[in-house]
Amino acid sequence: MTTAHVAEVTTRGAGVDIGPAEVTDGADLWRLARDAGDLDVNSPYSYLLWCRDFAGTTAVARDASGRAVGFVTGYLRPEAPGTLFVWQVAVDGSHRGTGVAGALLDALSARVAAEHGPIRLEATVTPGNVASDRLFRSYARRHGATVTREVLFPSDAFPDAPDAGGGHEPEVLYRIGPPA
Known part of the structure; x- marks a missing residue:
């Protein structure tokens, strides 16, 4: 792990280190x-x-082995x-339900706010994506923000x-803010 990793988060017994993306993370993100x-x-x-050009607005969680x-x-x-627009969030099946996704959002928004001042968060979610x-x-509740x-x-x-024979669901824009 590099010294660029700025936040240590422990979630339900599975420690993860959260930090900015590095180019070498690209294959793992895919x-x-x-x-x-x-x-x-x-x-x-x-x-x-993405890992090269948007590393500062991307966060990666790594397990104890650095994966x-x-x-x-x-x-x-x-x-x-x-406004920080969240493009994608993904968590490995072995770490789902442990709070890693929330910790990633918290760490990233804190890092971006520290560098750029208070931020609002935006993301799109399809209606069927309950998670x-x-x-x-949950992020909005933790930060005292409206959605x-x-x-x-x-x-x-x-x-x-x-x-056209496909079927992409609409993308619903979530605006979260102002920050508390």
Whole structure:
């Protein structure tokens, strides 16, 4: 592990170290996204680029052996620099239900706020993704923030829209803030 890792979090007996992404994490982030089962998986190349270009707004959880067991990717919105948009959250099956996802969000938002000032959080969640809904609502409760929701991208905005034989659910925008 490198000295860049800034937060130590213990969750239900399984210690994880949370820190910024490194380029060498790219393949692991791709694997975690693929194995999550409910994420839109991007190309392996995109995760490598993400770990290079957005390392400061990405957090990776590593187990005691240094293996990546979770991540959250995000970026500061160019039109709203005080807003951290959370792109993806994934946790290895062996660590689900242990609080790793919440710890990742807490660590990342704290790091970004320390570097850039108070932030709001945004993320999109499909209506059927109950785990993500719970994750973001729980984050808001922990931080004394409100949550508003509205459809950002309707189903028919996607190339695999139902009328094209596909069926992407709408992406509902969660806005969490202001920070307490």
